[in-house]
Amino acid sequence: MKRPLTLTARARGSRVRAYFSASASPETRWQTPERQSTAVSTNPPAAGARASPAPxxxxxxxxxxxxxxxxxxxxxxxxxxxxxxxxxxxxxxxxxxxxxxxxxxxxxxxxxxxxxxxxxxxxxxxxxxxxxxxxxxxxxxxxxxxxxxxxxxxxxxxxxxxxxxxxxxxxxxxxxxxxxxxxxxxxxxxxxxxxxxxxxxxxxxxxxxxxxxxxxxxxxxxxxxxxxxxxxxxxxxxxxxxxxxxxxxxxxxxIDCYGLSLNEFLGTALVDMYAKCGAVMEMEKVFITMRAKNVYTWNALISGFAINGHGEAALQAFSRMIMENLKPDGVTFLGILCACCHEGLVDEGKKYFGIMKEEFGLRPGIEHYGCMVDLLGQAGLFSEALHLVQNMDLKPDPIIWRTLLGACRTHRNVPLGRYAARKLLELEPTNAENYVLLSNIYAQDSMWDEIAQLRAVMNQRGIAKVAGCSSIEIGNVVYEFVASDCLKPEVRDLLDDIRKELKQMGYAANTGLALYDIEEEEKESSVAFHSEKIALAFGLMKSPPGSTIRIIKNLRVCQDCHVFFKIVSLVYKREISLRDRNQFHHFAGGSCSCRDHW
DNA sequence: GTAGGGTTAG
Structure with missing residues (x-):
């Protein structure tokens, strides 16, 4: 007998909110309680949805x-x-x-x-x-x-x-x-x-x-x-x-209980769901079970491996796909290049970028160039990265420049960072993320005057940072936390305890990531209460010992939280899976599956 | 005889 499950709607308006809990067992059908949310059907249609039919x-x-x-x-x-x-x-x-x-x-x-x-x-x-x-x-x-x-x-x-x-x-x-x-x-x-x-x-x-x-x-x-x-x-x-x-x-x-057909569509959707939830083993199991597979299925598998930090597995899957006489498409190569990025495989990435054109006749799109810029930039190969951006046969889009800017942050390359940021802000002057990235580069070198100028521009243009938001599922309920949230005392106390313990292990808060030039103590507290840290503390408190803590964040994880999570995985002997906006970070035993490349 | 499906940079 499978566990009885109930479903509740997402409760809005609270800081910590429940999305839903999982549903009923397939045997008993899904028991649906009264709705708590008015998020869906009251959405008013635009005027004219039913325009007068007269003329x-x-x-x-x-x-x-x-x-x-x-x-x-x-x-x-x-x-x-x-x-x-x-x-x-x-x-x-x-x-x-x-x-x-x-x-x-x-x-x-x-x-x-x-x-x-x-x-x-x-x-x-x-x-x-x-x-x-x-x-x-x-x-x-x-x-x-x-x-x-x-x-x-x-x-x-x-x-x-x-x-x-x-x-x-x-x-x-x-x-x-x-x-x-x-x-x-x-x-x-x-x-x-x-x-x-x-x-x-x-x-x-x-x-x-x-x-x-x-x-x-x-x-x-x-x-x-x-x-x-x-x-x-x-x-x-x-x-x-x-x-x-x-x-x-x-x-x-x-699907299993009711004998729904695991066709290409449904199988691919399942593979993709497990991939995007960080459940790589389940993803592979479904893929192996599937009898009908097509290029979509393989693409979901390859990019699933890639975002979960299994670059080698992604490349092996590609080889198997070719052996089975499936023709890769642009999305396949996107997954492959993404895998090379996350693994830092520069030569492999260049090889596949070439193969894509020469062997398969596929013209690289802006997204493929984006992967290559990321690959070269994160490897510190700035001349090559810039050369590619300036000589590609497509106009660089904001993502290309932001990718280059991100690499400049990783390698503290202020001059190129300024150049990339200028190009980026010409194209996208109102995206707060661009200012935050540049500010982070300045902050690493304590360039507080430049940060103050950036802050002034942001204020002048009325640009506000996107709030960091992390969610965690405990007992089939999803809880959401916002950065610098008003914390429950027990969560705040636990975070303080964790920080003290980690400090004994050599952890020091990376205050260079604060956007503003503020006092040291305040800087520490601003990164101390990033939403993923709050979610992690909540997870440590509420989840069964030994279970994997799974957190999802709407933005990219910051360097400080990344270090914090690594040490927590070691000290508390817990596996932690963190999905940020671009990829997964699977933490265990003090290290991360991304090998600090992100 | 007509309608509904999956993958995709940072």
């Missing part, structure tokens, strides 16, 4: 034609099926549907939309069979205003109550990043089924609203709607991003 046909013709016709004409006339362009001729509606469906399924979305418009021009009425594919095409093209017009036209044609059309509309708005509108359509649907729920859940994950996606997942289950493979893919994706391991495991159990 629908004209709206389609006028607003859509001007937008689409100019873009489509060049390749339309050369297309293999120009028969519908005999404007003014009667067009058979069945033929139109057939052609639209064909174009949409082939990914020729502009063609699909264009045929739809021709139908309006010659007075052929579309039906639900026509709206569904054309809405899909509009969604893929991300044409918001066109989508609203087609929505209005569907209402006018009285087919918006159809479950297929409704689901297509949910998909349309979420694809256009208008998730509030998608939810409004969903709420107003007279008939819903599993597919409509899946469309909304997936929409929330695509819109990066992961906690809300899980709220919906819980609602769907409570409503007794069938949870399918597609549902689980969406929910697992949300778990992966949130680091919600216990819920992810529950879903895995459900």
């Amino acid at each position: 629908a046909r004209h709206a389609v013709q006028a607003s859509l034609m001007s937008l689409v016709e100019s873009r489509v004409r060049s390749d339309w006339w050369g297309s293999p099926s120009p028969l519908l362009l005999q404007l003014g001729e009667p067009i058979d509606s069945r033929l139109c549907r057939h052609v639209i469906r064909g174009y949409t399924s082939q990914g020729k979305h502009l063609h699909s939309v264009f045929v739809f418009i021709q139908m309006q021009r010659v007075g052929v009425r579309p039906d639900s069979f026509t709206f569904a594919p054309v809405l899909k095409s509009v969604a893929r093209l991300c044409l918001r205003e066109m989508g609203r017009s087609v929505h209005a036209y569907a209402a006018k044609a009285n087919v918006d109550g159809d479950v297929y059309v409704g689901t297509s509309l949910v998909n349309l708005y979420s694809g256009c990043m208008l998730i509030g509108d998608a939810h409004k359509v969903f709420d107003e649907m007279g008939e819903r089924n599993s597919v409509s729920w899946n469309a909304l859940i997936t929409g929330y994950t695509h819109n990066r609203k992961f906690a809300e996606a899980l709220d919906l997942f819980r609602e769907m289950q409570a409503d007794g709607v069938e949870l399918t493979e597609v549902t689980m893919v969406g929910a697992l994706s949300a778990c992966a991003h949130l680091g919600a391991l216990s819920l992810g495991k529950w879903i895995h159990e459900y």
Whole structure:
């Protein structure tokens, strides 16, 4: 008998807050208590989500034609099926549907939309069979205003109550990043089924609203709607991003218990969930179990190894992938280059960057260059890194400059740091992270005047630092902590005790990381209460002895916390997994899986 | 006959 699990919604408004606890056992189905959060369904849609349908046909013709016709004409006339362009001729509606469906399924979305418009021009009425594919095409093209017009036209044609059309509309708005509108359509649907729920859940994950996606997942289950493979893919994706391991495991159990098909989609989502939750062994187990694998699956495995500091395993996986005759793509090489970065494998990274172009004919994107700049910069090879940035065939983006700036911080390279920061701030003057990075470089060399100037610029421009936030799951409840939080006395006392103990082991707070020029004692306390340290103290207090402490942070871990965690893992004999914004740090016995490269 | 799915720099 599996453990009974209950689910609670995320409680908002408290400093330490519970997201959810894991769910019910698969046998007993998921017991969903009353909602505590109003985060999801009260989200008001943007005005005009249900625009007046009155002038629908004209709206389609006028607003859509001007937008689409100019873009489509060049390749339309050369297309293999120009028969519908005999404007003014009667067009058979069945033929139109057939052609639209064909174009949409082939990914020729502009063609699909264009045929739809021709139908309006010659007075052929579309039906639900026509709206569904054309809405899909509009969604893929991300044409918001066109989508609203087609929505209005569907209402006018009285087919918006159809479950297929409704689901297509949910998909349309979420694809256009208008998730509030998608939810409004969903709420107003007279008939819903599993597919409509899946469309909304997936929409929330695509819109990066992961906690809300899980709220919906819980609602769907409570409503007794069938949870399918597609549902689980969406929910697992949300778990992966949130680091919600216990819920992810529950879903895995459900898949096994209910015999859901571990196809490429679901298997890849599971592999990715375990990877992003730092559970590397479970990730490998799922991968081995899977019978159907494709390039997505391999990519999830390779980047999973990479972010968890298993660079060699990532490279071995790549070799196996090639042996199994799978063709790697750009994402595969991103994982490989990322693995080389985290392992500091400069020569290997250069080799794979070359292979990518020469053997596989893949043109490196800006993200591949980003990895190479990181690899070279973190290795202290600044001339090569700068040469690459200045000579690549793409315009350097802010991430490229920020990566170089980060390497300058690692190696205390103030002159190049200034140069990179100037380039970066030209492109991205309002991102606080850029100022903090440069300030950290100055602070390492006690350049307090420069820091004061930076602070003045930030104040003048009204730029505030992003608050550090760390979460930890204890007993199936996720607690969140904010940096310099108002601590409970017992957590503060424990942190003080830990610090005293660590000081005896030679730990001294790295006060150079404080953004401002402040008194030594204050500097120490500002890094002393970084959110990950608070989460760690809470974890030491509340988790069973010997269990792995898993913490997730929204920003990159600072050098001081990194040292702190290493010593805690040694002194307290605990394994600690810390996921920061870019990668995992697995601490054990006084060292970290990242080998201090991050 | 129409709708819903996975990987991706720092």
